[in-house]
Amino acid sequence: MNLPALRSHNAALVLDLLRTAGEAGISRLELAERTGLTPQAVSKITARLRAEGLAAEAGRRASTGGKPRTVLRLVPDAGYAVGLHLDRDELTAVLVDLAGTTVAARRTPLDFGAGAPAVIEAASRQIAALALPPPRALPLAPRGLLGVGVAVPGPLDHGRGVLHRVTGFPQWDGFALRDVLSERLGLPVVVDKDTNAAALGLALRARPAGGSFAYLHLGTGLGAGLVLGGALYRGARTGAGEFGHQTLQLDGARCSCGGRGCIEALCLAAVARGDLAQAARVLGAGAANLVGLLDIDRVLLGGRVVAAEEDVFVRGVGAVLAELARREGSGPAVPVAAAVGDGRAVADGAAQLVLAPVFGHADVAFPGAGSAGDAGAAGGAGGAGE
Amino acid sequence: MNLPALRSHNAALVLDLLRTAGEAGISRLELAERTGLTPQAVSKITARLRAEGLAAEAGRRASTGGKPRTVLRLVPDAGYAVGLHLDRDELTAVLVDLAGTTVAARRTPLDFGAGAPAVIEAASRQIAALALPPPRALPLAPRGLLGVGVAVPGPLDHGRGVLHRVTGFPQWDGFALRDVLSERLGLPVVVDKDTNAAALGLALRARPAGGSFAYLHLGTGLGAGLVLGGALYRGARTGAGEFGHQTLQLDGARCSCGGRGCIEALCLAAVARGDLAQAARVLGAGAANLVGLLDIDRVLLGGRVVAAEEDVFVRGVGAVLAELARREGSGPAVPVAAAVGDGRAVADGAAQLVLAPVFGHADVAFPGAGSAGDAGAAGGAGGAGE
DNA sequence: CCACTTAAACAACGCTGTTGCCAAAGTGCA
DNA sequence: TGCACTTTGGCAACAGCGTTGTTTAAGTGG
16 A cells, blocks of 8 residues: 555545534544544545535534534535446436435336346436436536446346346346446446345444444345445355355255255245245344354345335344344344335445445455456545645 | 554565465565555565565576566564464464464363363463474564464454353353463463364465355364455454354254254264265255355365365265356356365464464454454564664 | 633654666676 | 676655644633
């Protein structure tokens, strides 16, 4: 790491704390304490951020006997990102500001199977409509549109932005979605699985930041997004989170994947026959495996099936985890909750694919996983400008 | 991060490359290329490392038409670490140099149930005998003994160095092994689970570095050590790797843990009735779950049961993973291999608990997991000395 | 009104990696 | 044998990072 990298690293550190503080803001001295830097260093960094329009002063705290602390805040409209959720039958596009607030959203039916040109055309139209609604003229914002994050159902390569083997849509196999869309829009594009995007969005809201959780999505299929130590975990080939086809019943019933006794098969079979309690119990057993293996802090449930009967699933999964904690005698059970799913969660999380690097939440570097190259997300806060 | 931290970060980066290069060595320009630093920066850093006795010149490469490159090498005896493996019935202690070579080893029977004072007494004796065999007078080495890494079977808190609930040995519950041993020896002490230590030791030898693998240990019980993206993954409470009590057979046979259909129970039952093929198949199913969930590159098998019939287990687990790869159609199967187990692997890995930080392989920071404090591992290479 | 406390900017500084230049140490052709 | 060329790596000067020391700003409390 060299000096410019150090500079943008520390700037990102400060920006992340500003974002976490939200509208309440945070003082320079608190920033110094949290970053481990000296107050003077924080003053310099925040002065740069203010000059760049990324941060601003916002009132002051009550005095504790001396000069009151000045509160600093992130300037939300200093930059925006588009989040795009391409689902099998629906397209959701959102415009999210630096603070993570969704300022605009659009939704339209989509035939994912219609092929790349049609889908890209539809997506481009939605993005254009999103980014240019008066009175907000985006290009005027200090940093304008930082990029587009795209969430897609199937297996894919996050590093190269290439789709493969999207279940039921062979025409997308090997399609270089990132490069094509980036070329078309003239913006950086980041591609990831829908479950990863959802988990990333949830990670942003998690308190305390930096913990570990699993997001389990029970919809058409069963998938997971893993956040370990505050960072989204993808694995070297973006294959992490294959939760649905974990074997839970050795030599059990056949699954569509060709295996036997997969969680997904057991769970969906129970749902199909209306036995949600059993579905929740199966899901809970899978969650317990995951909790034990990865020592995570929290389990979040989402997806259409869960949303239909949140309480049944939260209670059912929670019961299995409570039983696990009781057996282990290792303190309180891992809490379970339903992910706040307003139907936009995946798209919101997709936008975070672009915003996360600004705040220093870089991808874990895996050797061999072709680095994102020049089409990657916007560089750190310490750009060449000014 | 401030400038001293940057300095030791880059020094550790270079040291890690020197270690990886091994006896073959590496030139300054290669170091520059690999670190992303300029050749001049590498020259300065290596000059410091040479002045501190950590690196040395070792011959030169063949010329390619100009001045031949000077090869740099890590100085192995610039520092040592002790690795201590406290097993249920045996104590293994090794002395490992900076390059990772085990230069001395001792083994003695141990009654882990005899209680802390007796075990600590025995361990101290072995360490003293290890560190002072003529003609090698350790304190003369530039950095001498860097610390002691301790591997222990049961659940524990790596961050605080406290044991808890070691199966079958309630007298150790809550014992602050790290602080007590550190006080006694006057050295930094790091404590971790035996499976984690083994995985760390294996990670050192893994090529390419930076990959992900799971080490599955089948002995008295069944446990796992996870290396994700080149770093040992412990989770916030050092609980990661609870592999043995993953449910693999919903409503299956009772396990000693109180659960049902745990991998460990199924696997050991098969071993007990001599059906090693079935044991391997069960283990393979668990491994397949893990591979799918974490997208890891490699599975390594170890432990007494595996060692007795390596081929059966490697083939059996490999067959399940090959079947998984075939179903997914996602390229080649994840390779399976037996971990080279000379019976010292855990102790060797324990020594790496101390050495890893020197090479920048810091623990993943988990909020709330009480940081190691002053008794933590030796500071970075850029110490205050000289 | 004034002493005291706390926050934050200003100025000087040490140390980082970088850039520009040059000496060192080879190869290869005449 | 000699000289041009290539490549490595040290020396010196430099820009920029966070730090230290000091001053100014902006409050509280007797």
